[in-house]
Amino acid sequence: MKQSIFTIQSNEKLTESVCKMVLAGDTSAITAAGQFVNIQLKGFFLRRPISVCDYDENTLTILYKVVGKGTEAMSQMKAPHKLDILTGLGNGYDTSVSGGKPLLIGGGVGVPPMYRLAKNLIAEGKHPIVILGFNTKDEIFYAEEFEKLGAEVHIATADGSVGVKGFVTDVVKTIPDYTYFYTCGPEPMLKALSDVTTTSGQLSFEERMGCGFGACMGCSCQTKYGNKRICKDGPVLVKEEIIW
């Protein structure tokens, strides 16, 4: 974990409610896809946890949905506004167990961490199949970016306006030979995936957080492997340990 000041380089709308922010700063504490950062916002007591979508030596990209006052405030910020950010939080995804053809399943604002994960897996010579789930056409974001990485991309929309009509699970059922799965998204989706998948996998959870770095026990959950803190021992848990 590192605390440092980042400078907003760009902040733009991808859809009606999802924004993309690129920040310049010290990213050295970020070590894996699926980790998150915790952002201090003036006027708010708690920081806001947001997944790392992508990063390089000195920039960080995050995608966030405006759902409340904090993310609303973020959406109003302009370059070169500065933000105090804790980086390198959480365990992230372990790509070593992926096999050659892992599924990456992102639902809504669970999509962002899948991007860096896909990048890493492709760099490791693997062939990720990306399944993105949205409610409707207008809410789709980042599908092209995944395609540009060279990943096979499937889209499911609840209203069928693009891709498969239905849920990401409907797509998963049509893919016969995946080797592993990685996912992030709303908890009902995670549960459904846990039921429908035929391999092991890693699932990323959300919880309301106090600190985001393991100090307060605000985000605890019980697993088959003992009590875990979503922020420190997670947010990624393996399928087998989860108690639904």
Added chain:
Amino acid sequence: MKQSIFTIQSNEKLTESVCKMVLAGDTSAITAAGQFVNIQLKGFFLRRPISVCDYDENTLTILYKVVGKGTEAMSQMKAPHKLDILTGLGNGYDTSVSGGKPLLIGGGVGVPPMYRLAKNLIAEGKHPIVILGFNTKDEIFYAEEFEKLGAEVHIATADGSVGVKGFVTDVVKTIPDYTYFYTCGPEPMLKALSDVTTTSGQLSFEERMGCGFGACMGCSCQTKYGNKRICKDGPVLVKEEIIW
């Protein structure tokens, strides 16, 4: 009273700790010298009351001393920062009773309201004698501005580094034939002036304020004419009503 948004035009240091801020905005509620404004500062619950030093149709000048976190924050602000300000607060000085040769006595940050008052009195064809009290040479501000108005200016410094060594009362005693007095400054100075002056006069008081516009009774004082709210029935009281 009016609530409106002002834009900082300039904000500069006059001395080590006293700053001058000029703001553009709706000054129509300001009707008299000696009134004050109440300034909202981000991150602070209560507004900060500051005397009107000068104004015209669309600008407001205030002089303030950095004494705590709020005034410290103000001193960091730059044009064209915007501030939410309540204007036209307090009764202000009544110039109709001044006679031809009134004394204007300002001590420290009690100096600012004397400026507009001097201007008004001169415009009314009177000959104000201005006495400014400071601790030492480096803390003197606005003496030249008073001179430029055409007023007779006396300075007292506690250490004698400029003007009369001692207090404003020492200067008052040397002026024989004034017709009235107006003052603003620390309470011990007001008390001393009340004792030493030979005419009636108007004295401006400070009190910690909740609202600044008469709603909360936070700033009450007892006078011979009944209970008064410093913010609404004051800050200017006449010598005869004050209970020391």
Added chain:
Amino acid sequence: MVNTKVTLSGITLDNPVIPASGTFGYGYEFAELYDINILGSFSFKGTTKEPRFGNPTPRIAECPNGMINSVGLQNPGVEKVISEELPKLAKCFHKPVIANVSGFSIEEYAYTCALLDKEPQVGILEVNVSCPNVHHGGMSFGTDPAAAAAVTKAVKAVTTKPVYIKLTPNVTDIVSIAKACEEAGADGIALINTMMGMRIDLKTKKPVIANKMGGFSGSAIFPVAVRMVYQVAEAVNIPVIGMGGVSSAEDVIEMMLAGATAVEIGAANLVNPFICKEIIEDLPRVMEKYNIKDLNDIIGGARK
């Protein structure tokens, strides 16, 4: 169109927004700024039998997201309130008003309420058993269920108007006090009054407030207020007026979800004199955002 009308003991308010006692004077200062008849009602400055200057100054201290006051119930006494303030108030406010009453003995409460009972403008008597500023006063009545019940009974005996008992949060068990008031005949409960707080000036090394301690309020206390409104609304069968730190339409809705039928706004008026107007104007938008058609549908909704 959304419905913002709510009813307190038979009195229908156009909306649940009520400036809280001690932060709105008798309304005149605000009537200069906007037509205060848009308010649901308002609660005027705490009234006592005798005129009171209140506590020495400084009476105000600043806090993170709040303030401390130790005004100490400054008011001209009930006789002058009736002869001088209410006629002036009648000119700028045409709806039933809430009369906030304090006292230093049960007899004083009854005396003051009996006089205010005769005033046609007064819709509700809000009996403050909680002011923390008066050394031998309100505090003790509001911290003991039996004493709070005794005040309630004495006041109910002298008035036919609805009596709302206003409680202090500085207690171990707010529910037992609220229930005692209900059993003694209270028509409603108003809460919370200010919390006892203190600030010390680092320069003088003395308490900022002349009286040392005072009543702490403002948005900082909102979570405590929501908790107590929730607990009390769950325990009693009479309406609750919720207050403490409310400063937005969202806060009004949160208080109502906790169980409040109407909501008072205190300290926020002092820093933004237009806050009640802004909240009233914003309420329909926020209701629509959260799919609320009628505010009556959400009262106590968080308990369901």
Added chain:
Amino acid sequence: MVNTKVTLSGITLDNPVIPASGTFGYGYEFAELYDINILGSFSFKGTTKEPRFGNPTPRIAECPNGMINSVGLQNPGVEKVISEELPKLAKCFHKPVIANVSGFSIEEYAYTCALLDKEPQVGILEVNVSCPNVHHGGMSFGTDPAAAAAVTKAVKAVTTKPVYIKLTPNVTDIVSIAKACEEAGADGIALINTMMGMRIDLKTKKPVIANKMGGFSGSAIFPVAVRMVYQVAEAVNIPVIGMGGVSSAEDVIEMMLAGATAVEIGAANLVNPFICKEIIEDLPRVMEKYNIKDLNDIIGGARK
């Protein structure tokens, strides 16, 4: 040069800055960030006889200038704390530490304290009679002078280490409880624990916290904490550890002026993990600004 050393029951601290229980774990997370040996001491996560998972999630809610937690004393139980956590803690912290203890019966308090009494690292036992999160637990002990005294006596009987009783602010009369603890033999008083608070989510229309209510802390509660520290320090002759909303060197000094000998910092650690380090480094500058040569000179200074 200024003096920041203070003494709690014979234990001298390099400075009065102590991270509060439940907000600093067992220190490791912070030891990765800075050398935590600069701290005066720290109070580790509340320990109970049995291991506890605590309350269901969500356990955290945000407030204006503060937060609500309902962690519910999650901890591995005193045996594992001693066998696993303390040895690890010893590697990163070399000063006497404060052991925070909770219990659901007087026997449990005594049991846990008796075990911790044997640990050389433990300098002070901080007995929490105040956690508001456990339905049949701490709350009741801390709201009744007799019960608080009974816990104090039971703990004193099993340890030779200084015993500090940590009080809840959710009471009518904090002074009577502090005095009862003093009479029962407490070596010091620590206060305040969190205030009971609630937030409601406007989208779900339900309380944010799974357990509905939780403990409210952070800078919002500072004025209440200062007031209670002042009242208690005035009433007792044993040292007081002050806490509640402290988040700057100025706040530390204000707490000490109110009567605290040392100061704990809770929620602020969670949003700025470097806050204690920053405060310790800033303290000499702020002391000089306010003409304080020795912190011991200002303890209770606001009363003089």
